[in-house]
Amino acid sequence: MQLLYGQRGAVWLVVYLLFILAPLFALLVGSHPPLRDFWTELSIAFGYSGLAMMGLQFGLTARFRYVTEPWGEDVIYHFHRQISLMAAGLVVAHPIILVAVQPQLLAPSNMLEAPLTAHFALVSIASVIALVVTALWRVALKMSYENWHLIHVVLAVVAIIAGIVHMVGSGFYLADPWKRLLWIGLTVFWIGLLIYVRIIKPLFMLRRPYRVAEVRKERGDTFTLVMQPDRHPGFRFSPGQFGWLTVWDSPFAITAHPFSFSSSAEATDGFVEMTIRNLGDFTSKINTVPAGKRVYLDGPYGAFTIGNPADMHVLVAGGIGVTPMMSMIRTLADRADQRPVVLLYGVQDWESITFREELEELKARLSLTVVYVLSRPPDGWTGETGFISSEIFKRHLMPPYADHEYFICGPNVMMDAIEKALGEMNVPMSKYHSERYSFV
Ligand SMILES: Cc1cc2nc3c(=O)[nH]c(=O)nc-3n(C[C@H](O)[C@H](O)[C@H](O)COP(=O)(O)OP(=O)(O)OC[C@H]3O[C@@H](n4cnc5c(N)ncnc54)[C@H](O)[C@@H]3O)c2cc1C
Known part of the structure; x- marks a missing residue:
């Protein structure tokens, strides 16, 4: 039986909660030590909950297509970020409460004689704090994305392993061997997820490389990488x-x-294209990729895709956010789908409109209307100017607006403004889809 996206989302949510709550409830059954004061017990509960939530982050970031599909990658990323902050708060609150109710723990004699497990707790908490600081202030700390990513993975592994050693070593609630086994099993599962992402999946990708067939220059400091599967059939995407x-x-x-x-x-031959704008270290070198170069592609991902019944597709693109729209338009043209498509395309100036010529050609094969909205229009321009707004929507779309299916991709400020405008036009959230290129 095929589960709908919504049902699959609900199932994964239940599985997620089960993974977080079951180990905590397990601590309450079987034999346990005599109860201590409320605050001490609360602080211990915070420590266990924080650790369980942190461990499961490896699952959230493992890019399991079946899991992420119902929500979309950006929603999963935001969930990962928010849950991680909550988990970090719980982990840090654990020693703060403990020291508040037992200040003697900070006495120099006690600290000197602290058991090894307490040192692991310190390592874990320091790593959690470093994780939060580097994640929230990466740009201010002038860390490149690549360096930050490496540090992020290392700190996460250290925080969790040190936390588990501390927990099992302290063993207050883990007197029963089966409880110790449960938590050790969970740790093995979390580390297994990491091994899957970092070793097993790359091994599969190594056996399914792609070759660059062509690097095509596009308007607007942008290049298209044309890739073909190297001795395998490739994958299909939406x-x-x-x-x-x-x-x-x-x-x-x-x-x-x-x-x-x-x-x-x-495309049936496995050929796939990505159109990439020069915006930083990696993207600025795309034009230097030689034809024939071996590259690796992991995909497809994301829930930003056409397919729902709609009388009309309204595609709203800002700058390089036009790339998924281009795939949709090219696909609809290949399918000879004659339902109306309106592309509202915000660009700086006339010369940097990526895909301009092809869009004009595609109008002959589709019921396609393209509305360019230029923020720096040339002299004599009679089209739309400024930024895409509800007024521009109303000038080019037929009411009732809630009947159309909207797709939005562009800079975050633009996307926020469009989502607000659609809300004001009484378009329900279920009728618009967003893809954010920047997760911050
Ligand atoms: C779902 C999605 C689809 C995208 N599609 C396109 C597209 O079709 N065409 C296009 O030109 N751009 C696209 N982007 C944006 C593109 O991924 C970034 O511009 C690119 O990774 C920047 O790398 P850089 O090293 O050149 O720039 P940098 O200067 O290193 O990074 C600029 C910013 O991009 C983000 N970033 C950098 N590296 C990564 C990474 N590995 N993963 C996530 N974010 C990163 C960071 O926030 C960083 O601050 C997409 C982004 C997302 C999330």
Whole structure:
């Protein structure tokens, strides 16, 4: 039986809660020591809960397609971020409460004689604090994304292993061997997830490389990487989805870069294209990738895709956010789908409109309307100017607005403004889909 996205989402939520709550409830059954004061017990509960939540982060970030599909990658990322902050808060609150009710723990004599497990607790908490600081202030700390990512993974592993050693070593609630086994089993599961992501999955990708067939220059400091599967059939994707690209390293590298597929999903030869704008270290080197270079693609991912019944598709793109829209338009053209498509495309100036010529050509194959909204229009421009707004929507769309299906991709400020405008036009949230290129 095929589960709907919503049902699958609910099932995974229940599994998630089970993984977090079951080990905690297990502590309450069987034999346990005599109860201590409320605050001490609360602080211990915080420690256990924080650790269980942290361990499961390896599952959230493992890119299991079946798990992430119902929500979309950006929602999972935000959930990971919020849950991690909550878990860190619980882990840090654990010693603070403990020291508040038992200040003698801070006495120099006690600290000198503290058991080894207390040292592991310190290592774990220091790592958790470093994790939070580097995640929240990466840009202010001037850390490159790649360095931050590596440090993030190392700190997470240290925080969890040291936390588990502290917990099992203290053993207050783990007198029963089966409880110790349960928590050790959980740890093995978390580490197993990490091994899957960092070793097993890259091994699969190593056996399914791609070759660069062409690097095509596009308007707007942008290049399209055309890739073909190297002795394997490749994968099918839905228009609007994205993949993780590794160009200069092996699939074992910690960091891959996410890019939407810009080609038609109807291509049958496994060829796939990504259109990449020069925005930093990695993207500025795309134009130097030689034809024939071996690259690795992990995908497809994401829930930002057409497929729901809709009378009309309204695609709202800002800058390079046009890439998933291009895949949707090319796919609809290949499927000879004649339902109306309106592309509202915000760009700085006329010369940097990526895909401009092809969009004009595609109008002949589709019922496609393209509305360029230029923030720096040339002299004599009679089209839309400024930023995409509800007024522009109303000038180019037919009411009732809630009947159309909306897709939004662009800079965060633009996306926030569009989502607000759609709300004001009484378009329900179920009718619009967003893909955020920046998770901050
Ligand atoms: C789902 C998704 C789809 C995307 N599709 C496209 C596309 O089709 N075309 C396109 O040009 N861009 C796309 N991007 C943006 C693209 O991934 C970043 O611009 C690129 O990774 C920046 O790398 P850099 O080293 O050149 O820049 P940097 O200067 O190193 O990074 C700029 C910013 O990009 C983010 N970033 C950098 N590396 C990564 C990474 N490995 N994973 C996640 N975020 C990162 C960070 O917030 C960073 O501050 C997409 C992003 C996402 C999340």
